[in-house]
Amino acid sequence: MYLELNTDITDEQRAIREVTHQFARDRLRPVSMQLDAMEADEVIAGDSPLWDIFAEWYSQGNHLIFISENEGGMGAGPVEKYLVYEELGWGAVDLGISLAVSAFPFTYAARYGTLLNRPSLHEEILAPFLEDREGKVRGCWAITEPAHGSDTLGPGFESFRQRDAAGSCRAVKDGGDWIINGQKSSWVSNGTIATHACLFCTIDPDKGMAGGGVALVPLDLPGVSRGKPWQKIGQRGLPQGEIFFDDVRIPERYMIVEGDRYEATVEATIAGANAGMGALFTGVARAALEEAIAYSRERVQGGRVISEHQLVQHILFEMFSRVESARQLSRAAMAYNDTPNPPSVEHSIASKVVCTRTAFEVSSDAIQVFGATGLTRGMPIEKFLRDARMSLIEDGVNELLGLVAGNHLSQVYELS
Ligand SMILES: Cc1cc2nc3c(=O)[nH]c(=O)nc-3n(C[C@H](O)[C@H](O)[C@H](O)COP(=O)(O)OP(=O)(O)OC[C@H]3O[C@@H](n4cnc5c(N)ncnc54)[C@H](O)[C@@H]3O)c2cc1C
Structure with a gap:
């Protein structure tokens, strides 16, 4: 487990991270490697291991992390949510996204059921999700x-x-x-x-x-x-x-x-989704860094493990610096969006753009450390690169999102 720079993380939060990390390491990573080698229709076939992942995630009530306590959810704070997202991304970002987006309509049913005073949304849409322990909703x-x-x-x-x-x-x-x-x-x-x-x-x-x-x-x-x-x-x-x-x-x-209200809703949704993406892809970047460090300690060239070569040490340091920067930005953006204030569109987009780019570039650097071995199908590191490449377009093309945030900065951003 990595050194936690934020010293105010509580023991309870560490425990949540550890449990999610174990699930990510023991279940998400191996199952996602298996699914990666399957055809798209096999991934959702009746005997796919995808369904085991859904069942295991829901069986412990983990899907309730995204719903507030007074609406029947877990009532997790922003730090807990962030830690869970990062670990899911570390294990397997494809499955992490599938599990996270699963809660999407139900978070809206919870929020708008209360906001619009429509208890039927809670009863008819949200309740089956809250009660589900098999991953069927x-x-x-x-x-x-x-x-x-x-x-x-x-x-x-x-x-x-x-x-x-x-x-x-x-x-x-x-x-x-x-x-x-x-x-x-x-x-x-x-x-x-x-x-x-x-x-x-x-x-x-x-x-x-x-x-x-x-x-x-x-x-x-x-x-x-x-x-x-x-x-x-x-x-x-x-x-x-x-x-x-x-x-x-x-x-x-x-x-x-x-x-x-529609345009403002799209903007708030982009902010929420982008902050989540920042956290998830920080996890991918961290996973790539860890793979590269582990491999560099084993691979021998020039009569010594490559981690002893200063060139490799420098590449690892650059990767590490970028992962830590991504983590701090994405954690802060997600924490801010969890306050009663309206979400910050420009910070959330900055988080998504920086973290997805970091995940893509750090995965590519990691492959450089692996040499040709990193280009082999079935290695986690080459999967990270392909997964991260998708993220530069997912939930909005990064350049386009930059224009949305830039438009915001030019018009509503408050100067000191
Ligand atoms: C992994 C993944 C997951 C996704 N998940 C979902 C999901 O859950 N739900 C969902 O509905 N969609 C989802 N999407 C779709 C995603 O939101 C779109 O792919 C994305 O918004 C870009 O749209 P597009 O692919 O049609 O590209 P286009 O919009 O056709 O863009 C093509 C190019 O033109 C540029 N461009 C477009 N418009 C402008 C403009 N006005 N000014 C300047 N340049 C412009 C873009 O930057 C890009 O380079 C997902 C996509 C991916 C890859």
Whole structure:
């Protein structure tokens, strides 16, 4: 276990980290290596070890870490949440994301059930998730579409409000119901295995993307169908795929955001998701650093283990410095977002961009330390590189996110 620079971590928090670390080391890492070598449809087949991971995670109530105590969850603080995220990312970021995004619609059901005073959201959507100890109630965040990727994640941009930017997955009011038609992209994480979606769709196309709404949609409703499991270069243990909606009818109460609140909701969601990504990919960067250190102590060249060569020591130091910097930023961003203040968009995006870039570059440096051995299929280190490469696009292309944060800085950032 690494040296903890933050001296105010409590014994209880250390214990949470240790338990999650053991799960990450003994279960997530080996199972994700196994899933990495399988085809996308095998990953979600009935006999896949993916289901064991879900069952083990839920059996101890770990999925409740993302729900506040007064809404029936664990009531974990920001430090506990951060430590769990980093360890999940350290073990296997693909499975870590799958487990974390599973809670997504239920955190919204919890929050909006209280905010809008709609107890039915707690009873009908949240309760089954709270009670689940088998990993059978799983969520996803469905926002991007085949023709709208970055378009969906650009709140604050003029183009977000233009009519021709409107999404094609639409919700239309019909008496006391909403009827949904359209599809979400093949990149929806957990799209093929989720029982519930937090669906970001279009209500008023005249307002472009800004005319959107957020609905909680049980995915066993008539008219819902799925695409085939998506094949990709990394994060292969994370099931992804399209969701199609064909005249899917939901009650009015499941539409939790509409009208002028949509753009601000997208912004807050980007902040929350990006802060989580920062923590998860700090874990990937740390895992790559540790692999490189361990290998450098074994590999002999020039008559000595390569860790004794100053060149290698320097590479390790550079990697270490970047991991620690990523950790401090991502931990602080996540802690801030957990306060009653509105989340900080620019800090959260900075965290995601810095940490994913760090994970990618540190994984690449680690392969340099491994030499050709690091390029071998089936080595954790080459999987880290592929997983990290995905993250530069995941939850928003990094450059595009930088524009969202830059736009914020130019307009609302307070100067001292
Ligand atoms: C691993 C992974 C997990 C994902 N999980 C989810 C999920 O859970 N739910 C979900 O809905 N989606 C998910 N996505 C989709 C993801 O959010 C999109 O891939 C991402 O937002 C980029 O969209 P795109 O791929 O369509 O690229 P595009 O938007 O087509 O971008 C292509 C290029 O054009 C540039 N570009 C685009 N717009 C502009 C602009 N206005 N100005 C300047 N340059 C621009 C981009 O920077 C990029 O370089 C996931 C993606 C990945 C890779």
